[in-house]
Structures are given as structure tokens and as C-alpha cells.
Amino acid sequence: MLNSIVMVKQVPDTANISGKVMREDGTVNRSKLPAIFNYEDKIALEFALQVKEKYGGKVTAITMGPQRASDILRECFFMGADEVYLVSDRKFAGADTLATSYVLSEVIKHIGNYDFVFAGRQAIDGDTAQVGPQTAEKLGIPQITFAREILDVTEDTVTAKKQIDGGYEIQKSKLPVLITVLKDAAQPRPFSAKRMMAYKNAKSLIELEKLTEGNSLLYIDKLVHEYQERGLFINTLTMDDLQLNQDRCGLKGSPTKVHKVESVVLAGNSYNRIEPTTAGLGALIDQLTQDHIFG
């Protein structure tokens, strides 16, 4: 029996930024961006599910984010997660990687009893690849980053293939360990239709509270209990639940500060327009030959 905790993140779809997302002053209106499941984190979940299939155990997915991040936790259920946690608090807003890893490491300690922590190598909104190693450090456990494949697992070790600069290594680590996985390390399994039917109604505490608003016949405690019984509850943790040090959370706990943001202004550079004709291209080739670039 080997238990895994998977760190997942809902990210703005930065690949599809359109004009509407940019404000006049050049800043980004995050709420206008479509939010998606960070792809590499799905691979991390796939790794955890494969470990479970081979060796038994439990898979728990956790995410820190706004309320709408419960969408990706439902998707974790659809793929096969046993339990999920939404870690959400206004006081977490503006967290950089250091503050994020502090909260996530405390959540992992709170859940406890784990052999693996899995995460995607990086999230597409920042591409920093920092939260994984920072969380491992705070948990005081080893890390295998940029992992491609798990080759073997014993009761207290894992052997994995990982990318290094200019090649690869096979590393063997004692458990527990934090592993970050590469994009092409596996294919995330499709959502199971049966699980989608079962878990599409999974709800977080706040979503249940919304149900009770305007319906005096529903009592939140009873509702939570009912959803827990049916395995449909998205566990919800706030700063108080975790008894965190507020000075280490959110903007306050983030040493990196955004000093200046500039929208990318195109310089209106003047260039030579070349017609894609034999004459046009010929003149360009002559020019580059004269400049000693060709020939």
C-alpha cells in the first residue's frame, strides 16, 4: 500500500490570450482568461494512479486556488482520485512560489501518511518549476525532478528515470519522495464515463453553502455529512483550518514583488518589404551576399 498526494493547479490558458484579456493599461485581466487543468499536473495524477494500480494505496489530489479551482478537482475524480482538497482563502492571494510551497507543504503534512508527492514539472502560467522542489524542501524529503518513468517501487524506495542536462539518469530514492514529471512522460487517462456520472455532482463547502442559500430546508452540516458519506465532498481548507502563519501566506509571505509591468509595445520598426518574386528575392540575396552573409 503506497499513498500518493498529487499537487494540481488550475491555470489561465496563456496559449489563447486574446485582446479582450489585456486591459488598457497593459495589465492582464485574469478573470477573462479561460481556466484549464495544468497539463503536466494531469500526468502527475496519471503517475499516482499507476502506482496505485500496481501497489495499492490511495490517491489524494490537492490544489490551492480560488473557488472555481474545484472544477479541476472534479476532473481529478473523473480520472480516478480517491479524495480531493481545495485549499482556498483570500489571504492566499498573490502568493509567489515560496508562499505557495509553504501552504502546500502544510496541507500535505495535514493530510499525512504519504509515500509519494507528485506534481507536474511546471505550470504554464509562470513556467518556473519552483513549487515542486520548494515543497520537497519544506517537507524535508528528497526530490526527483523532470521524471520520465517510474521503473521500480519497493516498500521504501523508488527507482525512476529522469532527464538531466544532456542526457538522463536512473535515480533511486528512499520514500517518501517528491517527484515532478515531464509533459511527455505519460498520457493522462481519459475521464471514465462511470466516474463522470458519479462525481459530476461533487461539491466543495462553498458550493454546498450556495445550495443552502435560499432553501431553508437544507442545513449545511447535514449536507456536508451527506456528501461525505457519498464520497462527493471536495474537502475545503482555509488558513484557519491549517493554523498557518499569516506572515508566510499570500502577498505578505512572498519575497518576490512585481515592481513594474509593461505591456509589450511594438516599436513600429521599419523594415524592407520584399516581394516574394524572383526579382524581389534575387535582390535580397544579392544584398545579403554583399553583406558577406551569403557566399
Place this chain on the structure above:
Amino acid sequence: MNNEVWVFIEQRNGKAAEVSLELLSKGRKLADSLNGLLKSIVIGHNVKNIAGQTAEFGADEAYLIEDAFLKDYLSLPYSRIFNELIEREQPRIVLFGASITGRDLAPRVASKTMSGLTADCVDLKIENVNYLGKDYPNLLLQIRPAFGGNIIATIITPETATQMATVREGVMELVKVPNSKPIKIKTVKYHPAPEDKLVEIIERHTQESKVNLKGSSIIVAGGYGLGSKENFRLIHELADVLGGEVAGSRAAVDAGFISPERQVGQTGVTVRPKLYIAVGISGAIQHRAGMQDSNKIIAINSDPDAPIFDVAHYAIVGDATEVIPKFIETYKHKLK
């Protein structure tokens, strides 16, 4: 707290990584702005020559930590050594390559020492900053594109003793110091700890990369706009004819048109060839950051409003599948 700038010297198979030497060149300028020393941190086995070599790129001093166990990079002992050094010496700035090794080590060190860390900077400079009404002299400005390249953010870490950043290979220019002084090497003894051995390397396979984009004087790069791997063949053909190297944008790499080691841009390689031909590349800031210092740039794109034209010297509006064959034909004809 002092005014020291440190650079982690990555070594692979007993050789210093180029990115580390590039960072020394930048570190030299930062140290001069701060009136501080530039120190290289060299960890490995029989790597004293590397510590010596760092003087050629501007280092005043080197910390040398040698042991057979430290021959190849391992997260736990390397980060522990680093943490102990930083906690003892409190350098003002520490720079790491944004390589796989650097991205494994830097966050672990930043977490332990509670330092601010910014990944993939495209520029670094020292400036006095007023932040929220408070003056901070000589802060490190860590400049990087963010949010899909729609903005350029300047990040600062005003309150931490040590400011950390990672930078990709090729972003900073390699500058050899003329008549460098002999370096002062401080040897630090390695004291093993039980946790250093939690992870062991069972096998290690490395290969010198055959791709040398940085050393190529002509680069032909293709983007997602080519539409298919089939059409990407045209990029190879043009590069062959011109004697250049093939490269691609991140979108082309993500689409599987070309291998990641040939990616140009903020999260790839930065290049400065004599001629850069961008085909079907729209020109997001991340890509431009990796090629805009090229001597001459030709952009070929079917969209006349593509941002790539903004850094181009020569603009060709047209379909790549028509323009490239015509370019090759004309070039061959001229050559005769």
C-alpha cells in the same frame, strides 16, 4: 549582508557549463555596480581547474568544495552545501543557470534560505528602487516576460537578504576578462550528512549535444504557422541550401515539428547569428527575446500584421510553401 554576487558553476563531466560562464560575465557587471566581489561556487570532484578558470570570466574568488561523492550533481548534498554557505556568508545576489540542474537546485536553496527567486530572467540590473514609499538602494531588477509574453515584468525582492535568479543559456553574453588576475580559491571541506545519501545515481547517460545553435551564423527557424511536420521539411531544405542550422519556436516544438533542443526563445536558447530567417513564426515576445539581437532578420509570414515583422529587417508577406521553394530556386540560380 554584504555586496557579494555569487554564481553557481555547473559542471558536467568535469567541464564548466557555458551558461555558468555567461552568468559570471553578467555577474561581473552586477558586482561592479555594487562595488562588491564576484565569487564562483564550484562543487564536484577534481574540479580545481574549473575554479581557476572562472577568473577568466571575472570571478574574484572561488569557493571550492570537492569530494568523490560530489562528482555528479545530486539535489540533497549540493543544496545543503549551498544553504550552509549562504547562511554563513549572506551574499547579496546568487545566480543559477536555468538548466535542469539549476532549476532543481535554486528553488530548494531559495526555500531553505527564504530568499526570493525569479526564473528565466532575460535581463538583470542594479537600480535604486522606491517600492511602496520606501527606498531600497541597489536592488537587483529581475526582468522576465510573463503571461504568455503579453507583458514584461520587473520583479524585485526588497526584503530578503539574498536575491536569486535563474537565466537560460545564451541570454547573457560571454565576455572574457583581458589579463585576469589569479583567483583566490577558498576550499570548503565537505562534511557528509546521512540525508545526503537518500538518493543515489544508479546509471548516468550523457551525450555531448550535436546541436550548436549558438555557434551557427545562419539559422532558419520555423513556427506553428507552417501547419504540419510535412511543411516543416521546407525549413530543413532551406537550412541545408544556406549551410545553416534549423530551429523552431516553442509552438513548433509543442506541436512536435522539431525537437526541444532546437527551440529558440525565452524558454529555449538565445541566439545572435548573422542571419535569422523566421518562417511562420508569429513573434511572441518570448520568441523575440531569443533572436532579436541577430545581425539580420528575415521574416516570412502570411499575416502582414504578425509581430515578428517588428524586429525584422526584411519582411516577406506570403505563404511559406510558395516563398521557400522560390527562395531556394533563386539562391541556387545566383550561386551558379
